[in-house]
Amino acid sequence: MKLRSKALAIAQSQIGVQEIPKNSNAGPAVEKYLKSVGLGKGYAWCMAFVYWSIKSASIELNVLNPLAKTAGVLDMYNKMAKLRVTTPQPGDFFIMDFGNGTGHTGFVEKVLDNGKLQTIEGNTNDEGSREGYEVARRYDRKTSQMKGFIRF
Structure with missing residues (x-):
């Protein structure tokens, strides 16, 4: 199995994981994600x-x-210049840049016919916040909103 496919399957297995308590950037699973990049609880x-x-x-x-x-979305984008692509495929991850050093990311699960992406994202919610409280599947991210994509 390719790394991208396996990573996407692992991300899919996390759908529904939530912060404990909500809106705390904490909880057993969230802290496991943060620990993987060397951070403790409380960070995006x-x-x-x-x-x-x-x-x-x-x-x-x-x-x-x-x-x-790194836990920095834009830091990752800058460090992974050799892996950047402009046309997404399932398994890539997207980079959004909101300015002032803030961004958001998640996996591309599927490219939809309407120019939108089906994604799996952490630290989001059904309203699409970049400071949400769960791992969720989203259907409304527009390719045009993205700074780029990383294909590993």
Whole structure:
């Protein structure tokens, strides 16, 4: 199994995981994601979720994790310049840039016919917040909203 497919499957297995308590950036699973990038509870964790999923897949497949160890969305984008792509495929992860150093990320699960993406994201919610409280599947991210995609 390819690393991207395995990482996506691991991310899918986390759908429904929530912060405990809600809106705390804490809880057993969230703290496991944050620990994978060297952080404790209380930090935004969307990039840590992506990193943890890929790290977990790389361990299971006994292959090298290609990502930089960071919880920073834009830091990851900058460090992974060689892996950037502009057209998404399932298993890639997206990068959103909201300015002032803030961003959001998650996995592309499916490219939909309407120009939108079906995604799996940590630190989101059904309203689409980048500071949500759960791992969720989203159907409304527009390709045009993305700074880019990372294919590993």
